Amino acid sequence: MNHDVARPAAAGDLPPDLAANPRLASWLTIESGRVLVRVGKVELGQGILTAMAAIAAEELDLPPERIVVVSADTAVSPDEGVTAGSMSVAAAGSALRQACAEARALMLAAAARTAGLDPAGLSVADGVICDAAGQQLTSYWELADQVSLDVDATGEAVPRPSRRPGEGSTSAGTLPRLDLPDKIFGRPRFIHDLELPGMVHGRVIRPAQRGARLVGVPGEPLRGLSGVLGTVCDGSFLGVVAEQEDTAERAARALASAAVWQGAADLPDEQDLPAYLRGQPAETTLVHCVGQGGVGGTEGVRHSATYSRPYLAHASLAPSCGIARWSASGELTVWTHSQGIFGLRRAIAQATSLDVDQIRVRHVEGAGCYGHNAADDAAFDAVLLARSVPDRPVRVQWSRRDELGWAPFGSAMVAEVSATLGGDGRVADWSCQVWSHGHTARPGYAGNPGLLAAADLEKPLDLPASIDPPAGNGGGTSRNAVPGYDFPRQRITAHRLLTMPIRTSALRSLGAHVNVFAIESFMDELAAMAGRDPVEYRLAHLADERARAVLEQAADAASWGGTRSPGRGRGIGYARYKNRSAYCAAVAEVEAVHEVRVRRLVLAVDVGRVIDDDGVRNQIEGGAIQATSWTLKERVRFDRAGITSTDWESYPILRFSEVPRVDVHVLARQHEPSLGAGEAAQGPVAAAIANALFDAIGVRVRDLPLTAEHVVAAMAS
Amino acid sequence: MLDRYTFTVNGEQRDVVAEADTPLLTVLRNTLRLKAAKFGCGTGLCGACFVLVDGYPTPSCDTPVWAAAGKRIVTAEGLSARDAPHPLQQAFLQEQAAQCGYCISGILISAAALLQADPAPDEQAVVTALDRNLCRCGAQGRIVRAVLRAADRQGERR
Missing domain, CATH: 3.30.365.10 (Aldehyde oxidase/xanthine dehydrogenase, molybdopterin binding domain)
Known part of the structure; x- marks a missing residue:
């Protein structure tokens, strides 16, 4: 029973x-x-x-x-x-x-x-x-x-x-989302909508260039503006508080044009990121090593390839918002859309020298964040500004420009994969090296508050290089760097950079997006060398029944063996997230004319016990569409002084007209533990699209995003 | 310089005192306390702040209040009648057509304008009508289904 x-x-x-x-x-x-x-x-x-x-x-x-x-x-x-x-x-x-x-x-x-x-x-x-x-x-x-x-x-x-009955695709129940009626009827629900008694408005003026110091704010830029409650200047942290939001906005613009900054960030060369990543000092970890005789020494045909992605922005639709109120007796209350209210409380305590007990942090919903965005930074901005107006809640609203320019990014990465094919066409050995900045700089990381504004204070609390979650939590740079296949010899090495000119932190799936993109692209390359079908070739290296089930389900549902529409290509990607969480296989159908368009995605997932069938589907659909956006379009742009992709024109994301049809098949296993669905699709979808592109045009594009520019460059090489 | 501006919002005449170049969005959210329209970019590029101005979906974040004077403004709050949700809102609930929901008010506005102009749109028409609205969570498939469902419902009533 x-x-x-x-x-x-x-x-x-x-x-x-x-x-x-x-x-x-x-x-x-x-x-x-x-x-x-x-x-x-x-x-x-x-x-x-x-x-x-x-x-x-x-x-x-x-x-x-x-x-x-x-x-x-x-x-x-x-x-x-x-x-x-x-x-x-x-x-x-x-x-x-x-x-x-x-x-x-x-x-x-x-x-x-x-x-x-x-x-x-x-x-x-x-x-x-x-x-x-x-x-x-x-x-x-x-x-x-x-x-x-x-x-x-x-x-x-x-x-x-x-x-609920267990096996197969029998669906679990579905409970309508409790938060949606408010959002669909336009009722206040988000932190952005929160109005507290006596609330006033703050804005922060970020440095003109990364790491620049504030020299001064000459003149009287705020003269003639009524309703300004005060400015806050602490080292290179510059902000303003006003009764009305409109006034705060005008005052911030006036301060920004008057402020004089000195010292420039020297950012890497955006056009040669892979070389930059490979050339930096790094902490090197041997992630995984199995098999006798090591890799590279086996008889057979060798093949190597290098894959990369640029920095990616979380690009939440809502620029971050934070509200803080100091009582006259020094108690602090913070309203935030942070992913970790307890960690944020400890970080604020560290940065303000308050006791944790004097701080209360309350979560209020924000827009989707997909990882560590500027939520915590905006909350701390509010803390710094609110100290100047005791008992009054100060609401800080970030701009789109700051959200895309100053929030942490998902790291750029490079993965170099090599393998030897034995006489039977099977993988005899496999090695992979991956280079990346760390994937977490959440509040409290590496013993630091990790709050953006804290680094600008008179007594700065720096933002050291990001770290990686421990292997027990799935790792960061190394997340999914170990292929889930039954290869007899493997050697996987991760290099986490010790420098961080561009701030990086957790973005949905951390390193798994690139690692799976690399592994699964390479599997297709090997299958082609061996003259085998990509699905059959994967199955030949995969004993895990649950893995096989999602691959077979996705292939069946996408009519893998069937004929393709003219001009379209089809590709598959598979991974088990963190090598121990949800199983996901994706089949993509793409069209490549002037640009790459994904027409259809078919996904099969096994997330163990399903709590809410539609909730799982919604997460997988959303993850698949977002991964399509990353894979086709997204790239943080920068010059030597700072980030230049600070609006939706310079950082385009997928639009309605570009969104593929997405079919999700959930293989419910109600007797297994729940595994989580939110990030499983990111890597498999990226690989499926790249593999489908190869199928369509015969060109292997190994650098994301799959823009016309990168396709042309791949054709040339 | 502060000045007085008059327009109708969701059928009611409203007078506000504001600087001429204050964004309509700020007036709606802070002065009139209508929170459905959202701040997303401030430059009219994401659609989160859309409202109907004389029936047209318009970014309220880069529409100065002076330009709204004398116009009919409808926000997502104004789509539903007192006790009857708009067919779009019902359909969005039925399709669970959102993740975080921050984009939804603006999308409802674009969709409402579409259904007004074309009561029986096909999928392509819906996609075209929503192409100025961004959704970062990837709920687009559900959203398009919801708009088509609402159009069907309206059609049945006729």
Whole structure:
């Protein structure tokens, strides 16, 4: 009956986030007629609040309408770190599921004690507890005052088995997103819409060039502007606060044109990024090494190729926003769309010399961020400006120009892959070296606050080179650098740069986008050398049944063997995200005339247990379309002084007319642990598109994006 | 210099005092507290701030308030009647046609103008009508389906 084998059954064997925050009352509160649920993960437009409500409702036997998911707040929520890495359903979901199971068990035990019955014979429907005969005994709401949840989780309660049938593509349930009605009816919901009593408006004037020092602001640029509450100048940090947003905007423009800056960033040569990346000092890690005799020494045909991508912007549709208020007694409250409110609180404490206890950070929804964008920086800007006007909340709205110019980017990367094909055409050995800046500079990284403005202060707190998450969290530069195939000899090396002229941090899937693009492009090159079909060639190196299933499903659904429309090419890409998370295969159909157009994407994914079928589809569709945008169009532009792609014309993203049709096939495995869906598509889609382009025009383009310029350059070489 | 400007917003006459070059978006959001139109770029390139000005989808972020004087403005708040959501809003809910939702108000405005001009658009017409609106989350497929669904519903009513 219970096929839900992934359950923590043994007492004390708690999901990690629950073990770290074991008090049940920190996860849920049962009130009259409703249950308040608190998780430390935040809504980023990925539907996580809805998934959490679905889990709590399922575990408590309640309709979802009874569940209220409280926005994360350092004052009340469990600390679950950062909402990232497609870990929310797995981490917060499993913790919340267990916490709710324990709460339910406590309720049933109390009801059974009063009635003198065995709790195993009781059932719950809409919060009402009944005996085996269906007689109503009591309810969660009646028991709420008697049963304390102010106790630690024990791991003794066993979550209910998934009530949805398991294997195949049988879909799980779907719960409409809880946040969408507000957004579709235009009701205030985003941090950008928040109006607090007494709120005023701040703007920050960023340096004219990267790393420049503020020499001064001569003249009286703000003369004649009424409603300016003051300017803040601390070292090279320059900002202004005004009663009205319009005034703050005008004042910032006036200050920007008056300010004198000195010292210029010396950014690398944008036209030769791969050489730059390979030439920098780096921390080198041997990521993976298997097989006797090492690589390169085997008999056979050698092949090598080098792949790259430029820096990519998160390019959230909403420029970042932060609000902060200092009380006269020095307590600080911050409203932010950060992915990690607890980390941001610690970083602000470090940068301001406050105690963590004096700071409360509250999450308010922002637009989709796709990684570490400027959310934390905008919050800290607000903190610095609000100190000048105690008791008044200061709202800082970044400009589009600053969002595209000053937020962290996803790192440019280079991957060099070599392999030997044995006489049978199979891969006898495989090696890969990858060069990249680090993939995280989140608040608190490498012991630093990691907040943009902190580096400009009179007493600067620098932004050192970004680091990589540990291998246990999937790595950064090395994420998915290890091919998931059964190659007998492998040697994978990662070089994380120790310099950082352009600030980099987490962008959806970290290094996996490039690493999978490289591996899967190279697999196609090898298949062609061996004279084999790309799908069949992959399957020949892949024993994992779940991997094979997504590849076969995607190929079938895309009629892989069938004829192609004239002028179109078809390509496939596959990866298991982080080598241990979701499986994803993508087939792309492209057309290349004046530019590369992706007409259709077919994806098959296995994310383990599905909490919300439509939520998974929405994440995979969105990831696939965003990956198409990265792969076809996106490239951060810069000169020696700074970033030059600071609007939607110089940093174009995919438009409606360029979006492919996307078909997603979810292979639900309800008895397996949930694996997370948010980032699985990025690498496979990039590779599928590049492989389809090769199929269409016979040219292998190894440098992203796949623009006409890069296609022409590849033809020439 | 501050001046008085009069226009209708969602059917109501509104008087505001503002500098002539203050963006209409700032007036809508901060003075009139209508938060549906969003700030996205300030240069009319992303569509998040779209409102209908005399029936045409217009970026309110780079429309100065003086240029809106005497015009009929409709924001996404004004699409739904008091107790009946606009067919587009119903369809967007049915299709779950959003991820983060920041672009949706502007997209509803473009779509509403389309359906006004062409009650039975085909997919290509919808895509063309929405091409000035950016969506970074990749919800475009759902959004196009939702607009087509709303058009079908309107057609059935007729």
